[in-house]
Amino acid sequence: MNHIIVVNIGQTIKRRTSTKEAMSGAWKARGARQHDLLQSAEVVVGVVSNHIRGVYRVKGAAHLKDDNRYEWDLEDIPACAALVGHRLSPEGTYWKQGDGAGWKPMGTDEFDELLKKSQADRIQFGAHTLLLKPDGNLEIGLAPGYRADIVSTAPLANARERIEAVVVRLGESGAITTYQTIADMLGINATRSVARSITRNSTITAEQAARVIPSSFQTDNQWIAPTNEEGWSAPNGDERSRSTILIEAGLATALNSGDALIDDGAIITDPATLRRYLMV
Structure with missing residues (x-):
């Protein structure tokens, strides 16, 4: 995956009907380099509080010239589905407190490392962790003092x-x-x-x-x-x-x-x- 942009949709998702719509734009460019980055974007990662909410491929970019903003036409990337729910690394592309940037570029190596980790790592869910195993079973890591109530809704099909x-x-x-x-x-x-x-x-x-x-x-x-x-x-x-x-x-x-x-x-x-x- 090349030309990757990470967008912070923490505010826009409140005004849009879906994660995909919130990620589509419009994202502002300042300077020639930012124009080039937004226009040439191939993959967009949407995050809320540094947790990944969606990953999409850019089919096309529209430049809203009167406002120096870009909107993207996005489509799913099924191969990257494991990324959803995982957290950005503080050592890489990341939003710290007070950081008002709407979007940031991400290197290919960092993206590949996140993807590799997501396919084997646990998802943080509040104070607990969840790991979906290939066989469909869940491994639940509970914080001290908590319990889990498990309900199986139907018998296993053949x-x-x-x-x-x-x-x-x-x-x-x-x-x-x-x-x-x-x-x-x-x-x-x-x-x-x-x-x-x-x-x-x-x-x-x-x-x-x-x-x-x-x-x-x-x-x-x-x-x-x-x-x-x-x-x-x-x-x-x-x-x-x-x-x-x-x-x-x-x-x-x-x-x-x-x-x-x-x-x-x-x-x-x-x-x-x-x-x-x-x-x-």
């Missing part, structure tokens, strides 16, 4: 039902994941079992099934869906290739070879992050 729930939610989102990630998340021993369950489930559409891809698609830090994918079989007799479906969904770009370059910002390969993003 493997077919759990796979279906994940794939259907995936189809409603802007994310893509792998067979291995779902297998790890649900405690299923073989990715082949996940693939077979998806293909044989008539409830799952081709558009939903296409978002669960083999890990072998990753080559040299790129994810490429081949136009002639061996073994691909869409549910319900749909004859389109996976690459075609992903391109039509705006999740991949057609290459001259006929293959599809998948948007790496849409791909979630960490099981706990996938649970957080899909809320399953």
Whole structure:
């Protein structure tokens, strides 16, 4: 991720209907360097009291010339979902008491370190901590003198039902994941079992099934869906290739070879992050 801007939405979120709207602008630039930073921003991180509330990709920037401000058109980055709820490091980009800056640039290395930490770290929740494990269980760290009341709302579904729930939610989102990630998340021993369950489930559409891809698609830090994918079989007799479906969904770009370059910002390969993003 390059050209990252962190915006403090502590005040604007009170006047907007959503975190995304609060982060979109308008952010003021002073001097040529700030104009360049806001105009070239690729990723925006929104924070309240130094806690991350949202991470979005910038699709476009509009310069409000009469006021030297910028507004952004933003879209989700599912791969960064684990960042939400985590705290900025006081040693890096951070708002100290009395700091009135509306936004600050963040270095790529700092962002990558935050993302890496967020996928393994606990979220601070008041005086307590929470860790969502890949299998869906919670590890709760309670402050001295407190107790936790745990309520399980429903019996655990079978493997077919759990796979279906994940794939259907995936189809409603802007994310893509792998067979291995779902297998790890649900405690299923073989990715082949996940693939077979998806293909044989008539409830799952081709558009939903296409978002669960083999890990072998990753080559040299790129994810490429081949136009002639061996073994691909869409549910319900749909004859389109996976690459075609992903391109039509705006999740991949057609290459001259006929293959599809998948948007790496849409791909979630960490099981706990996938649970957080899909809320399953």
